[in-house]
Amino acid sequence: MWLLVSIESLSQVVPNRPLCYSLFVPAPAISRSDRLAALKPTAVNAILAEMRAFQAQGGDLVSLMRGEPDLPTPPHIVEACTRALRDGRTGYPDNRGEKTFREAVARKLQRDNQLDFDPATEVLATSGSTFGIYAALTALLNEGDEVLLPDPVYDAYQSPIRLAGGRVKPVTARIEQGRFVITDEALEAAWSPAARVLILNTPWNPVGTVLTRGELIGIARFCERRNLIMLSDEIYEAITYGDCLHVSPLAIAPQLRDRCVLINSLSKTYSMTGWRVGYCAGPAPLIQAMFLVLAQSSRGPATFVQDAAAEALSGSQDCVASMREEYARRRQQVLSSLSGVRVLSPEGGFFAMVDVRDSGIPSDEIRRRLMHDHGVAVVHGAAYGAAGEGTLRVSFASGGATLARGLERLRAGLAQILGSSR
Numbered sequence: 001m002w003l004l005v006s007i008e009s010l011s012q013v014v015p016n017r018p019l020c021y022s023l024f025v026p027a028p029a030i031s032r033s034d035r036l037a038a039l040k041p042t043a044v045n046a047i048l049a050e051m052r053a054f055q056a057q058g059g060d061l062v063s064l065m066r067g068e069p070d071l072p073t074p075p076h077i078v079e080a081c082t083r084a085l086r087d088g089r090t091g092y093p094d095n096r097g098e099k100t101f102r103e104a105v106a107r108k109l110q111r112d113n114q115l116d117f118d119p120a121t122e123v124l125a126t127s128g129s130t131f132g133i134y135a136a137l138t139a140l141l142n143e144g145d146e147v148l149l150p151d152p153v154y155d156a157y158q159s160p161i162r163l164a165g166g167r168v169k170p171v172t173a174r175i176e177q178g179r180f181v182i183t184d185e186a187l188e189a190a191w192s193p194a195a196r197v198l199i200l201n202t203p204w205n206p207v208g209t210v211l212t213r214g215e216l217i218g219i220a221r222f223c224e225r226r227n228l229i230m231l232s233d234e235i236y237e238a239i240t241y242g243d244c245l246h247v248s249p250l251a252i253a254p255q256l257r258d259r260c261v262l263i264n265s266l267s268k269t270y271s272m273t274g275w276r277v278g279y280c281a282g283p284a285p286l287i288q289a290m291f292l293v294l295a296q297s298s299r300g301p302a303t304f305v306q307d308a309a310a311e312a313l314s315g316s317q318d319c320v321a322s323m324r325e326e327y328a329r330r331r332q333q334v335l336s337s338l339s340g341v342r343v344l345s346p347e348g349g350f351f352a353m354v355d356v357r358d359s360g361i362p363s364d365e366i367r368r369r370l371m372h373d374h375g376v377a378v379v380h381g382a383a384y385g386a387a388g389e390g391t392l393r394v395s396f397a398s399g400g401a402t403l404a405r406g407l408e409r410l411r412a413g414l415a416q417i418l419g420s421s422r
């Protein structure tokens with residue numbers, strides 16, 4: 001294989017020659033790790049690439065696709081960060097997490113989740129929950145171990161499972177009375193002697209279910225019965241609607257204490273997606289194992305970011321309440337705008353699932369037609385697992401004109417696509 005190399009600097013050496021010089025050199029043979037075969041881009045990233053190609057050809061597009069809050073990080077958190085920077089808090093962090101941050105996490109878990117964790121040994125600061133998930137899976141899995149994963153679910157769980165040598169075992173959820181549920185039968189059907197971990201996400205991306213106490217008790221009993229570790233991703237805990245309040249599985253099933261890692265982050269609760277800060281809490285030996293993974297890779301969030309995150313968790317929570325009200329308004333806007341189609345009312349999170357099963361058209365095809373013919377981007381439910389087929393995920397993480405225009409296009413597009421399928 002040959003590589004075309006351009007030497008632009010030569011045009012400066014020879015100023016009257018505006019063209020750069022090119023020459024061919026043999027390319028080094030780059031052999032990639034076999035492990036890379038396990039990785040695949042998330043649905044959002046794949047659709048983003050498709051959107052860019054569409055826009056590059058002049059396509060006009062509104063995105064109701066990403067789970068990225070458009071609200072700014074609250075000013076008192078930004079101020080805490082700049083204060084930390086001014087105070088010279090720019091050195092290496094304690095890799096386990098700065099003491100002030102770990103203590104703030106422990107107080108938060110006690111205040112909001114009624115959980116007691118020792119900040120010295122049972123809490124780990126991570127670069128978002130993404131790293132918490134990665135560290136937990138890497139610390140836990142051996143080659144061929146199975147990880148039970150609700151289907152449909154946030155698709156970015158898949159690659160780190162495979163990268164750690166694990167195998168994904170879908171737990172097929174189904175729609176009952178307008179919400180996705182996980183039954184005991186589905187859990188048992190997915191289980192095999194190779195199963196080691198169950199990942200749970202409540203409030204549940206993409207489907208919007210907030211698991212009830214009764215449901216959580218059933219799932220906790222299953223984990224105990226089958227000797228599974230539970231990874232509980234609670235990143236949407238603050239975004240719930242009406243009577244559907246988030247309950248941490250550990251709070252109602254203390255018997256999980258030795259077999260559960262709580263994973264959370266400040267990304268959604270405080271609109272801090274770009275800060276890359278989160279935390280895990282769990283039994284000391286498991287947190288220690290995750291720490292070993294972290295110490296060989298990210299080494300934790302920046303020191304001044306952890307100071308700001310400690311302020312976010314410890315300071316006034318009014319910003320969280322007003323954010324929740326804003327998402328509740330947007331949720332209502334989605335439900336009103338799409339009143340002509342079947343939508344699963346979200347109990348939590350900032351996604352609504354449109355139920356297009358009756359059309360018989362694959363969700364990916366509807367998504368493509370919505371993008372190319374109607375200028376609106378959503379995610380097809382099948383991207384989150386086979387049980388998501390027949391649904392579309394609509395994000396209201398962005399509001400204002402984006403949401404209004406996007407919903408208008410979506411309403412018109414669905415009317416045409418679904419109308420013609422009847």
Ligand SMILES: Cc1ncc(COP(=O)(O)O)c(C=O)c1O
Nearest residue numbers: 067128129130154205235265267
């Ligand atoms: C369910 C779920 N878990 C984890 C993440 C990753 O979040 P972060 O790494 O920003 O904390 C996301 C992001 O969209 C998510 O939806």
